[in-house]
Amino acid sequence: MEFEPLDPVYVEERLSRPPFVRCSGVYNIRHLGGYVSNELGGETRPNFVFRSAELSGITEKGKEQLRALGITTVFDLRSDTEMEKYNSPIPNIEGVEVVRVPVFQKEDYSPEMMAKRFELYSSGKTEAFMELYSQILDNGGEAFGTILRHIRDRPSEACVVHCTAGKDRTGVVAAIVLKLAGVHDGTIAEEYALTRVGREPARKFVMARLAKVPFFAKNTEAALNMLTCRPETMTAFLSLLQDKYGGVEEYARSYARLSDGDIATIRRNLMLSS
Numbered sequence: 464m465e466f467e468p469l470d471p472v473y474v475e476e477r478l479s480r481p482p483f484v485r486c487s488g489v490y491n492i493r494h495l496g497g498y499v500s501n502e503l504g505g506e507t508r509p510n511f512v513f514r515s516a517e518l519s520g521i522t523e524k525g526k527e528q529l530r531a532l533g534i535t536t537v538f539d540l541r542s543d544t545e546m547e548k549y550n551s552p553i554p555n556i557e558g559v560e561v562v563r564v565p566v567f568q569k570e571d572y573s574p575e576m577m578a579k580r581f582e583l584y585s586s587g588k589t590e591a592f593m594e595l596y597s598q599i600l601d602n603g604g605e606a607f608g609t610i611l612r613h614i615r616d617r618p619s620e621a622c623v624v625h626c627t628a629g630k631d632r633t634g635v636v637a638a639i640v641l642k643l644a645g646v647h648d649g650t651i652a653e654e655y656a657l658t659r660v661g662r663e664p665a666r667k668f669v670m671a672r673l674a675k676v677p678f679f680a681k682n683t684e685a686a687l688n689m690l691t692c693r694p695e696t697m698t699a700f701l702s703l704l705q706d707k708y709g710g711v712e713e714y715a716r717s718y719a720r721l722s723d724g725d726i727a728t729i730r731r732n733l734m735l736s737s
Contacts, residue, residue: 474663481509482654483661484532487525490516491629491661495640498654500734502645508735511621512614514637516629516662517541519551526556533621537561538610540603540626540633544569549627549672564606566599566632581676587688589699592631596700599635600708604718607636611715614640615725618732628669630658630692638697638704642711643726644733648701655697662690 477483482493496509510532518537521529539553542565546552553561583591613622626632634655641651662669669690673679679689708714715721721729 468666469660469663471663474660477660478664482657484510484513484528486515486521486528486532488520488522489518489525489529490665491658492516492623493657493661495637495654496735498641498644498646498650500645501647503730503734506735507641507644507646507733511618511733512637512640513621513623514629514633515623515625516633516665517551517625517627518554518556518623519549521554521556526554526559529556529623530558534623535559535620536613536617536622538564538606538613538622538624540564540566540606540624540636542567542569545627551627562609564609566603566606566626581679581689584689585679585682587691589693589696592696593699593703595631596635597703597707599632600704600714600718603632603635604714604720607639608715608719608721610636611640611643611719611721611729612725614732615721615728628658628662628690630662630690634658634692634697635700638700639711639714640733642701642704643715643730645730648698649694651701652694652697656692656694658692 481497482495484492484494486492492513492515494510495512495514496507498507499505500507513532513534535558537556537559539561580595583595610622610624613620624633624636637654638651641654670683673689704711704714708718712726715726716723
């Protein structure tokens with residue numbers, strides 16, 4: 464069953480293999496490397512663009528591991544409101560720059576907006592997630608442009624992108640990056656679904672946090688629906704990106720303010736050299 468806990472032996476084994484990496488105190492951390500590009504040929508670079516859940520709980524060992532991965536920049540997609548709400552500050556990591564790139568602003572977290580968002584999430588329906596992911600695309604252009612320019616300008620410096628759970632906003636960024644690299648939609652959907660494994664060690668922590676939200680306090684199923692990361696959700700998102708936004712290149716041009724030359728450089732930097 465989708466909502467049942469995964470076998471811990473399987474989880475531990477899967478987390479020990481790429482694309483997952485170890486970083487103490489950080490959940491759901493993995494890189495976007497090793498994926499075949501149907502369009503460009505070859506594979507995406509390992510250990511260059513990482514994705515994860517929030518870094519607020521990173522330990523001293525985790526900071527060492529983060530630096531050892533070559534990560535020089537952290538892109539934090541969270542809003543001020545959720546950082547305050549969850550008491551999850553930005554960690555100080557020597558040698559690593561943290562760049563705030565919130566997708567949503569404080570006004571996007573009004574009680575009315577949050578009630579609507581929780582209602583959508585709690586349904587667990589693909590259509591509801593598409594409404595949410597469309598909001599992410601509409602609001603995230605500037606943030607995503609900043610991340611993509613890092614890939615354009617600093618190909619020798621790894622980065623990690625994260626939101627709170629590392630599922631939705633981070634999942635959208637990961638999909639945009641892999642789509643720009645010419646990775647097949649089915650593969651991108653499988654990568655998205657890896658979050659089911661990546662967040663499993665944080666299951667009790669996340670559920671306890673959600674239980675403090677009145678909307679979810681007495682509705683465990685609604686909370687679990689919010690955490691779903693089915694491949695078909697990402698497949699639907701990629702169709703949305705094409706049908707509503709004209710495809711990833713047009714989105715990158717219109718919302719992230721990138722030129723065709725920028726896109727070409729980003730694509731080249733994402734790929735392993737032949």
